[in-house]
Amino acid sequence: MSTLSPEQVAEFRLLHTDIVDAVSTAVQGKRSVIELTVTCLFAGGHVLLEDVPGTGKTTLARSIAGALGGTSRRIQFTPDLLPADITGTAVFEPGTGQITFRPGPVFTHVLLADEINRAAAKTQSALLEVMAERTVTVDGVGHRVPDPFLVIATQNPIDLDGTYRLPEAQLDRFLARVSLGYPDAEHEIEVLRPGSEAGVVERVREVTTPARVAASSAALRGVHVADPLLAYVRSIGVATRQEERLRLGASTRALRGLISAAQAFAAAQGRHYVVPSDVQRLAEPVLAHRLIPTRDAVLAGEDTTAIVADVVQSVEAPRPVPA
Numbered sequence: 001m002s003t004l005s006p007e008q009v010a011e012f013r014l015l016h017t018d019i020v021d022a023v024s025t026a027v028q029g030k031r032s033v034i035e036l037t038v039t040c041l042f043a044g045g046h047v048l049l050e051d052v053p054g055t056g057k058t059t060l061a062r063s064i065a066g067a068l069g070g071t072s073r074r075i076q077f078t079p080d081l082l083p084a085d086i087t088g089t090a091v092f093e094p095g096t097g098q099i100t101f102r103p104g105p106v107f108t109h110v111l112l113a114d115e116i117n118r119a120a121a122k123t124q125s126a127l128l129e130v131m132a133e134r135t136v137t138v139d140g141v142g143h144r145v146p147d148p149f150l151v152i153a154t155q156n157p158i159d160l161d162g163t164y165r166l167p168e169a170q171l172d173r174f175l176a177r178v179s180l181g182y183p184d185a186e187h188e189i190e191v192l193r194p195g196s197e198a199g200v201v202e203r204v205r206e207v208t209t210p211a212r213v214a215a216s217s218a219a220l221r222g223v224h225v226a227d228p229l230l231a232y233v234r235s236i237g238v239a240t241r242q243e244e245r246l247r248l249g250a251s252t253r254a255l256r257g258l259i260s261a262a263q264a265f266a267a268a269q270g271r272h273y274v275v276p277s278d279v280q281r282l283a284e285p286v287l288a289h290r291l292i293p294t295r296d297a298v299l300a301g302e303d304t305t306a307i308v309a310d311v312v313q314s315v316e317a318p319r320p321v322p323a
Contacts, residue, residue: 004267016267026204036285042217045257068206089138101138119121169288230259239314
């Protein structure tokens with residue numbers, strides 16, 4: 001049964017809306033993407049932004065940090081970037097004769113990993129531990145990163161010269177993959193208008209605190225997920241593993257992420273329980289980037305986004321069972 005009271009659900013919905021509204025002042029015309037990113041923040045996941053340069057990826061990361069009153073750091077991934085440039089390193093202090101840990105940019109609330117696919121695999125893997133465990137281990141000593149901790153990684157799907165494909169193990173650490181895309185005509189004109197607040201991160205209102213966000217994230221575990229919903233999510237996962245167009249289906253970690261995201265999404269809608277439409281809404285951004293199509297499927301022009309949509313449509317959904 002749910003451990004969330006109606007008052008807690010109402011409070012979370014208001015908090016979620018306040019953050020989205022604050023970020024929307026700087027990132028205009030992309031409310032659905034902002035909502036999904038904030039949902040990932042509360043679900044304890046990370047976001048992979050796949051888009052061309054100049055669409056507001058950096059603005060999105062900094063605006064979220066500003067709205068929750070936390071810190072944000074940016075790492076420009078390049079081929080010569082080293083793991084220690086991300087996580088930090090042990091430094092000898094001549095004055096004291098001691099070795100101390102100097103934290104890297106990963107010690108922040110919102111980390112923008114810009115063009116993550118331009119760094120070598122060894123450097124990319126430096127993020128694996130901290131994304132999964134929220135801990136950096138240097139010389140056998142673990143160092144916790146702040147809570148909440150959100151990685152927003154970007155990659156350019158067009159310019160692939162000098163890039164390294166993200167390994168499946170790392171793609172599986174991202175809760176969702178989204179694309180900002182270009183704004184529609186109305187919002188792009190507003191962005192172009194002199195004096196517009198679009199892109200001005202300094203104008204984003206601080207509407208909460210990191211501690212409150214962390215507490216709300218922990219409380220979301222109480223959002224009720226009925227057994228038929230769990231079976232429904234597993235059936236979707238099994239269907240991807242049996243799909244002839246895929247050579248790699250959804251992992252158990254992916255399905256757990258789908259449940260966590262659905263819990264946050266349901267609470268943002270003012271509900272203390274998950275319904276099938278929550279799962280259906282989130283299946284594509286949560287699952288598609290983790291799947292690998294067969295060579296024949298690629299040659300036929302199939303992509304994993306369409307395959308996930310077909311799979312979800314083929315699996316019978318249970319009736320909603322409120323807590």
